[in-house]
Amino acid sequence: MGIPVTAVVTGANVHDSQLAIPMENLTERRITHLYSVMDSAYDAEDIRAYIQGKERIALIEANRRRGKRSRAFDAAQEQRFKIRTTIERTNAHLKDWFFGANIFVRGIRKVKFHLMCGVVSLAAVKIFTVVGARAMLEAIASHVASRGHAAAFTLAGRQMDPFPCIGGADLLVVPSLFDSYPGTIL
Numbered sequence: 001m002g003i004p005v006t007a008v009v010t011g012a013n014v015h016d017s018q019l020a021i022p023m024e025n026l027t028e029r030r031i032t033h034l035y036s037v038m039d040s041a042y043d044a045e046d047i048r049a050y051i052q053g054k055e056r057i058a059l060i061e062a063n064r065r066r067g068k069r070s071r072a073f074d075a076a077q078e079q080r081f082k083i084r085t086t087i088e089r090t091n092a093h094l095k096d097w098f099f100g101a102n103i104f105v106r107g108i109r110k111v112k113f114h115l116m117c118g119v120v121s122l123a124a125v126k127i128f129t130v131v132g133a134r135a136m137l138e139a140i141a142s143h144v145a146s147r148g149h150a151a152a153f154t155l156a157g158r159q160m161d162p163f164p165c166i167g168g169a170d171l172l173v174v175p176s177l178f179d180s181y182p183g184t185i186l
Contacts, residue, residue: 004090005030007119009112020047028054035059037084059084094122 006027008019020042027033036051036058043063051058059081062071073081094115103114137155144153159165 003123004094004119007116009108009115011108016041017044017047020044021050024050024054035080037081037087039084040064090122094118097122 006023008023008026010019020038024036034056036056038047038058038060040061040063043060048058048060057077059073059077060071061081061084062069064070103111105111105114137157140153141150141155144150156165
């Protein structure tokens with residue numbers, strides 16, 4: 001499963017390819033990337049030209065519906081293009097596990113909030129650090145491993161000086177109001 005870098009919510013009347021260049025702009029503000037990997041829905045000359053103008057390599061599958069033949073990637077490009085399955089799995093996980101398939105709200109603001117909560121949850125699954133007592137961590141480790149997410153969690157154990165962990169966290173969850181040493185997710 002990948003970590004979402006850029007997410008945009010639009011109405012159903014907006015084709016994905018219309019968002020390729022704006023999403024490239026948003027993405028380049030957040031990370032430095034050398035390759036833009038896209039499926040055949042993004043096979044358009046203006047998208048390819050924009051990516052190449054930014055001195056990145058566009059790995060875009062040919063759109064066979066328009067009579068184009070499959071593109072021949074060199075061996076290194078072929079390996080990088082295979083990560084597209086990670087992107088597809090991430091989208092499927094967002095839909096199946098994090099609210100994307102069952103939206104029961106109306107209005108673009110409510111839908112956007114609903115979906116962005118799912119994106120944040122999906123990203124959080126990849127980057128948790130858990131601080132707490134050993135017995136609690138063993139139970140968490142077992143639970144996380146049973147769901148196939150062991151690589152997403154760092155189980156730091158009890159920290160006598162938790163402030164370096166807290167200072168490096170983007171999100172702090174303290175699940176107890178009264179426990180002096182609660183299990184904490186950073």
